[in-house]
Amino acid sequence: MKLGLCSVTFRDKDPEQIIDLAVKAELDGIEWGGDVHVSPGEYQKAEQVAALTVARGLEVSSYGSYYRLADHSGNEYDFITVLETAKRLGAPAIRVWPGMMGSKDADENYRKKVVTDAINIADLAEEEGISVHLEYHDHTLTDTxxxxxxxxxxxxxxxxxxxxxxxxxxxxxxxxxSIEMVKKWISNIHIFHWLSFHERLNLASGAKEWQNYIELIEEDGKERYVLMEFVKDDDERQFLQDAKTLHELKAMIK
Incomplete structure (x- = not known):
């Protein structure tokens, strides 16, 4: 179990500032987001961010892309560009979104398109030694x-x-x-504690709840990242406090 940070947590900061925060919080790695910090096709920047990350003793845990399976109208770049960017970044994993439609609205034809696209990009990524990971998220086919x-x-x-x-x-x-049902496919974890995106809480107040989740997931003994994503008020101090709670959670789960 490694600890990390999603760069989208601080979209207003540059890569050097995010790396500084991750080092200060004594994390292991960073998931670099494709919307702000390392956009698809920015190959030189991807290489620069990779070098900066590694130079500070951190890993690139993954590339948080916004590639939408099946709904290519919502993608500014094709998957080949996303994949090449992940390669330049040194990311072993790419996160993608399972469509742009919730399960209640999606018919079987739409689901088939998502499945077909997932298989196609998984084959392409596998040739490069990179894995593909679906978001578990509202308004997509993983919303239940x-x-x-x-x-x-x-x-x-x-x-x-x-x-x-x-x-x-x-x-x-x-x-x-939900963990029990999808457990065999779970790789990394996005950790946050909130009532909604706009009603965020400090992680300490949800520590016991999170201990239950992580202990259940960790029963498989696989190596994975627990990645901090979004904090109350987008505040650096809150982030560092939450990171301390995350370290305490890891110590309890060992």
């Missing part, structure tokens, strides 16, 4: 535990995994059930 399970079974590809994060507006018990 049932839809996420069905989607992963339909994709059925050895190079496709899921990033787990707690779904909104459900109980702790339902979240634990």
């Amino acid at each position: 535990k049932e839809s996420a399970t069905k989607l992963m079974e339909e994709i059925s590809h050895q190079n496709v995994f899921i990033y787990w994060q707690p779904p909104n507006r459900v109980t702790i018990e339902e979240r634990l059930t």
